[in-house]
Amino acid sequence: MLLQGHYNIVRNATLRYDPTSAMLSFDAVKRRVAEISGVFSVYHDMCIKSCVGFTGPFEDLDCCPVCSEHCYRQDELERSGKKVPVQQFLTNHMGPAIQAMWRSPKGAEAMSYRQHCTAPFSNSFKPKRSIHHPPSFPSVPEDYIHGSDYIEAVLCGDIGDNNTVLMLSFDGAQLYRNKASDIWIYIWVMMDRGQDSR
Secondary structure: OHHHHHHHHHHHHHHHHOOOOOOOOHHHHHHHHHHHHOOOEEEEEEOOOOOOEOOHHHOOOOEOOOOOOEOEOHHHHHHHOOOOEOEEEEEEOHHHHHHHHOOOHHHHHHOOHHHHHHHHHHHHOOOOOOOOOOOOOOOOOOOHHHOHHHHHHHHOOOOOOOOOOEEEEEEEEEOOOOOOOEEEEEEEEEOOOOOOOO
16 A cells, blocks of 8 residues: 555656656556566455455355355445455465566576576585585585575475475564564565575
């Protein structure tokens, strides 16, 4: 909402200065970005008490199987016959987001960080090697790539050159000394990118 508010302030000021400006509305910009990037948000109906999402086996239900709350706003259903969900949840699919990161030369270069860092050690990553005798790494680990979990996953073949490595973090906080701190319920971290752009 904060981003939308700022965008609308700038758009309104631009239109006051030049009423003929073709500056898009916030919603139109979101649609255009989705079309260009191929990354779309998917909304699903859910119980007002967050018991279940009305997807899969619950897709055709009108009431929650746990608490019996209605899926749709009854006032709107009676007034217009339209099924307006009481509440929805958002799903952002990672596949299209990852593909979008590879679409430009600059993006592809950024997404190659992990592969470039692993390449110098790839000759040492042979099946005959074991995690107990890993290849030589810097004496002070500089990144997760120097950690035993990553090395073991590469040695076992669980992570290959053409794979994408994601980290999912729940209930986190990033504290900064000189700027506003971030908090999140969950966050995906793109580990293929360098530390400065994850």
